[in-house]
Amino acid sequence: MYRLHYFPANASAAPHMLLEELGAKYELLLVDRTKDAQKSKEYLKINPNGRIPTLVDNSLVLSEAAAIVLHLVDQHRGAGLAPKVGTPERAKFYQWLTFLTNSLQEELMIWQYPERLAGEDAAARETVKHGAEARASIFLDVVEDHLKANGPLFFGDELSAVDFYLIMLSRWARPMTKPPRSRPNIAKLLDKVTALPSVRRAYAREGITDEIC
Ligand SMILES: N[C@@H](CCC(=O)N[C@@H](CS)C(=O)NCC(=O)O)C(=O)O
Structure with a gap:
């Protein structure tokens, strides 16, 4: 267990x-x-x-x-929940998961906690926060373009673990000026995946009952 x-x-x-x-x-x-x-x-x-x-x-x-x-x-x-090992799709699965955790997640962290980089200086915090949001927004646009061409999920109709990862990050990113959901193809993925009973159960067990993302 x-x-x-x-x-x-x-x-x-x-x-x-x-x-x-x-x-x-x-x-x-x-x-x-x-x-x-x-x-x-x-x-x-x-x-x-x-x-x-x-x-x-x-x-x-x-x-x-x-x-x-x-x-x-x-x-x-x-x-x-991931393409077969050794296939080009599996390599792309690694690419997207790494991109989400390494690029998007990190900018979202900086946007949420600018003081960790900028310290107590309010103006510096604002600069860091603004820069991180702009970069996160560009990364979300990259995901949107990918989904537009290949969606509705990261791997077409095949559900994979990266789809869940995007749900998690999209919840964090809801307060952005341009939230993930404002992009039509990301919104389509979020609707599809948050409708899964597994996703509802997970968030419900964590005590989250509002709209997931
Ligand atoms: N790269 C790590 C980041 C984990 C992370 O920063 N977790 C946050 C919660 S979302 C945390 O534990 N923050 C508490 C802290 O930094 O003290 C991962 O993806 O697991």
């Missing part, structure tokens, strides 16, 4: 949706960010970065949401 250390709608959400979609046996363990539990001595033992999520799979302790997603699709190959 897997154990997923999570906080509602945090970077644990993509692994959580995937666990639900896979029908895997798992236990959810709340890392209470309101009490800084991600920096507790106990949690730092399993995740020295003090970040959420962490997945425990028997003796394996794994952090980084994208790595957890890759591990889960590898452990459940028959579920078909």
Whole structure:
């Protein structure tokens, strides 16, 4: 049985949706960010970065949401939530997952927490926030163009783990000046994937009952 250390709608959400979609046996363990539990001595033992999520799979302790997603699709190959290993589609799957976690997610983090780079200076914070939002917006446009040409999902009609990853990031990005949903092809993907019972169950278990993204 897997154990997923999570906080509602945090970077644990993509692994959580995937666990639900896979029908895997798992236990959810709340890392209470309101009490800084991600920096507790106990949690730092399993995740020295003090970040959420962490997945425990028997003796394996794994952090980084994208790595957890890759591990889960590898452990459940028959579920078909990633293209077959060794194919060009699988390579593209790596490309999109890396792009989402490395480019879009990172800019969204900076946009949400500009003080981590800019410190206390209000003007510097505004500059950092504005720049990160502009870059995140360009990355969302790249996703929109891809979906326009290849959609409705990242791999046409084939559901894959990257679709769940975009749901997670799109929720975070809702307050952007130009939210993900304002792009018609991203909106189509979000509607399709958030309608899945697995996605509804995952967010409901996290106590989220409003529109997901
Ligand atoms: N690259 C990491 C980022 C994880 C991350 O930053 N998680 C946030 C929640 S969304 C967190 O734990 N923040 C608490 C903190 O930085 O103290 C991943 O994708 O797993």
